[in-house]
Amino acid sequence: MMKKTLPFFDPFLFFTDRTKPRPFTIANTKILHAQFLKMALLQSDFFVANSLLDWYCKSGSIYNAAKLFDGITQRSVVSWNTMISGYNENSLFDDSWRMFRRMHSLGLGPDETTYGRVLSACNALQAILCGKQVYSLAVKNGFFSNGYVRARMIDLFEKNSCFEEALKVFYDISCENVICWNAIISGAVRNGKNWVALDVFCQMGHGLLVPNSFTFSSVLTACAALEELDTGKGIQGCIIKHGSGDVFVSTAIVDFYAKCGEMSEAVKEFSQIPTRNVVSWTAIISGFMKKGDSVNALKFFKEMINMKEEINNYTLTSVISACAKPGMIGEAVQIHSWILKSGFYFNSVIQAALISLYSKLGFIVLSEMVFNEMEDISHSNTWAVLISSFAQSQSSHRAIELLQMMLQKGLQPDRFCASSIFGVIESINMGRQMHCYVHKTGLVCYPSVGSSLFTMYSKCGSLEESFKVFQKIHVRDNISWTSMIAGFVEYGCANEAIQLFKEMLSEEAKPDQMSLVVALSAFSSLRSLSRGKEIHGYAFRAGLGKETLIGGSLINLYSKCSALGLAQRVFDILPLKDEISGSSLISGYVQNGAIALLNKLGIGIQLHALIIRLGFNSEVSVGSSLITMYSKCGSIEDCQKAFFEINQPDLIGWTTMISSYAEHGRGAEALKVYELMRKEGIKPDSVTLSGILSACSYNGLVEEGYFYFNSMLKEYGIEPGNRHYACMVDILGRAGRLRDAEKFINNMPIEPDALVWETLLAACKTHGNIELGKLAAKRVMELEPSHDGAYVSLSNICADLGHWKGVLEIRNLMEGTGLRKEPGWSLV
Structure with a gap:
């Protein structure tokens, strides 16, 4: 009987044949390992040893890979790279770094792959110093012009908030590798340096490099963030010219038009995508949501469901936000029902979005119901959403109660939660306790928390404490400045408000609409026309002169300063006239002489x-x-x-x-x-x-x-105040108790003003008391020398009693001071 011969097994063909599926499992890898041991190939064939090593890494058996690696007597740089890559793929970045150090200590020369992969490990570990050391070594060993190594270093810097350092690496030497250019462009976009991304893209166009789909996707994202419509259209032209359109670029174009508010163009591009993915669907839905077009957002979502497209959290949060409009509770409940049916409900992000949705619609009970049904309430941001919901609905008791529950569960409120709580605190004692808490936990360092804290003190009547908190804020944003200026205005401290506005400008902060509005309120309080005009000029130069909010404030200022012509001109040039601007102008006319309407x-x-x-x-x-x-x-x-x-x-x-x-x-x-x-x-x-x-x-x-x-x-x-004392003098005076009124004035704890003495003078006229009338008139004349009323009242007292000589003396005295009695007039 003949023996059955097994077919010849060629390891090289096995590992290089890409037409067959690669079953990277531990069991399969161990079978291969046994076969190669039988064939005695592991020590004699470096290719087989390194390929098996790679299989162990890809199957997730990093322990067996390390054992195999230690058993290889003659390791090549490929062996070391395979292990470093394996550690990276299995998120064992510390081991990757240790492997590189071990390689370096043995005096082995890394190649570009080694440097690139270990820099990726440093990136994941946020080990910038280690990354710098690796890059210095790469430069020393002649890899300074290698695009792959430089791209990894750029990536390391920009992902760890060192974008300026990334730019230095990029500009160290000219590079003809598109990967390097893509790294700096995408890094600029991630760091919010969108203009830098567009500038680098323009430089790229001046050379011989051809952008790829990754390049175009990144620069279109920059254009979308800046809402640079014309620039984006130009880039779209480049895409057509280079033929670089794929599903990712097409989706980026849709997202660009959607974020620029050009929904007709976005829909047109969307309809031309042959194979749409969840990102492109979400982009179009989010675009309609941003435009406030809830009907079309829900229409596309329904179409997405009907076509059985993949739906993710981002899609659903956009759809939920689209329902957050008055009168859309029916649609909100339908979406909620679909989420329950589809199995997305117990995702904490979706539940937080639903809590926010019901809050905005005014259904706080439903917000609380969703919160109570949450399985995972360990995230402070979820609590913050509900606390904010109660705060917005002025349910201060429930908001504070929820905060106490949160603290009892050992959860620390985040900055959003703290800001919301300060917004509803009405007791200064409780406010001080919360102040101690945010100071202890470090939350007070956030500008939003600091702003809400000093606003709380201002609202609770302690402007002094409010200003102390404001002065301790190191990084003041526009909200901080505006809130503090508004606090001074509200408490009638217009001069202090203006001084603070000047400080804001001196620190090179750029006032926005609200900053200018509160500044104009301060100038309106002081009837300061010239300073108000300066703010008007500033707003005009900043391109805000025709904004409705600022227009209403300017009309109010000019009306209070009796400059009705300017108020009318501002009103006339406003492209959108709202109730505030119209009411301010009408009020101005009424205050400045429209007496006929009274x-x-x-x-x-x-x-x-x-x-x-x-x-x-x-x-x-x-x-x-x-x-x-x-x-x-x-x-x-x-x-x-x-x-x-x-x-x-x-x-x-x-x-x-x-x-x-x-x-x-x-x-x-x-x-x-x-x-x-x-x-x-x-x-x-x-x-x-x-x-x-x-x-x-x-x-x-x-x-x-x-x-x-x-x-x-x-x-x-x-x-x-003097107004109340004057009322009491009037009460006594009308009752004929003039001496009691005089005694009351003499015992006042504050200095009586002209109004108090005028009131007594009027009572003296009514009851014919000339002696006390003379005293009252004398006090009025001392306090207001130009007041002709006191002279006239005293003259009338004398006339009523028939003392015509006294009348003549008073009239002569009046003419001697240059005062004239204003003639009476009538509307009839």
Whole structure:
């Protein structure tokens, strides 16, 4: 019986035949290993030994690879490279570095592959110093012009935030290797240096190098980030010329047009892609989402589902964002249902997007439901999304409660979470505790946290602490500067706000729209026309002069400075006129002489009818204005109707109604409304109490006046001002208690101003007290020498009592000071 002969096994043909599949498994590799041991090839054939070594590395059996490597008696540079590459492929980068050091210590000469692969290991380890040492060695050994080695070094630098160092390596010596050019271009894009990427691409075009699809994809990404439409179109022309279009380049073109807002072009290019992938579909959907076209974004997503295309997290987050528009809760729920059905629901990124979606739609209950169903709540960013949701919906209690739960679970809030919490804190004591926490954890170093921290102090009434925090922020962005300037403006510190704006400019910060708006608010407060014009000029030079937001602020400034011609010109050139700019101009005309419109009840009723038709009558700001209008027109009944139409009156609404009752001599009603306001839990401010004291004055309620005056400091911590003291003098004066009024003034803890003495003077005129009237008139003249009213009032007292000699003396005194009585005038 003849023996069956096995077919001849040629190792060289086996390893070099690329037509057959490569089953890189440990079992198969061990079978090969046994065969080669039988054939005694491992020590005699370097090719077989190195190929087997490569198989062990690719099968993931790095331990067996290392044993085989140690058993090879005569290792070549290929053997060392195979092991270094194997360690890299198995993410054992420390072992890769140690293998290179071992090779170097034995005096073996690495080649370009060695240097490139060990630089990749250094990149993964973020070991910049080690990478520099390797590159220095490569340069010393003559590989300084090698494109592959330089590309790996460029990659190492740019991925570890050393882009300037990467540029130095690139420009050290001219390179004709496209890999090197691609490395610096893609690195520039990754580091946000998009203009550098385009500049390098232009330099590349001046040489003989031909860009490839990777080059074109990178520069198109740069054009998309910069929204450089014309440049991108030029690059698209180069792609057509070189015939370099593949699915990656085609997708980059779609993404470029989508990010530039040219959706018709994006759709056109998308339709021409023969084989679309998930990236191209996501690019077109994201483009529609960015344009606010939710309908088309969802349409393409539906088409994607119908065509059974691959869908990933990026696609879904874009679609979820597209649903975050008012009135789209139905679509949001449908997408949510599809996500549940398709198995994406328990992905933490998707769940965080759903939480944010329901928050933006105002369905916080659904946001919390998704959060409660999350399996993995160990990521602080997920908590931050829900905390931010509660903060945006003004649910401060729930936001703080959630923060406490987070801390109990041992999770550290991130900077987004901390910023959101500071936005809802209303107690300065709690704010200080949170301040200690972010200081201890280092979160205070982030500009967003610092800004929200000093904004919190400002909101809680401590401008001093707010400014201290601001001064400690090392890196101030536009939001930081703008928030602090706005804080000063809000507290009436316009000069300090302007000084801070000057500091912002001196530190070479570039003001944006909001920075200029708050600066204009400060100049408006000071009625500073010349400085406001300077800001107008700056905005115009920066290309922001026609922006609607800035336009409204400029109109407000010019109106307050009585420059109505300039206000009208700004309004006329605005391409988009909104309610704010229109309202500012109307307000300017009213404040600067449109008196004919006042007391015109017919026009007011027409406006009221329009307001009801538009559904604004329940808004507190509109309702308060209607109350004021009807009060000036003398219709207190209509004031009452306008007040009751307001859904939830705020302090201004209540105060306006109280003041209207007071002005019409309805003191009892004013006090009744005041008590209702207090029952609603709304604390009065100094303006409210001025209205209450006026009501007491008009109705002769002396004891009530004393009661409310004393309650200011005792109950509400409000220091009375000259306006409140003048009201009390008026109360006593109207009641004929002139000596009590004089005594009250003399006991005032603050220096009485002209208004207080004028009030006493008016009471003296009413009751014919010439002696006390002379004293009051003298004080008014001392405080305001150019005030003719005091002379006239004193003259009228003398005239009423028949003291004509006194009248003549006062008139002569008045003429001697150069003052003239302004003649009376009427609208009739």
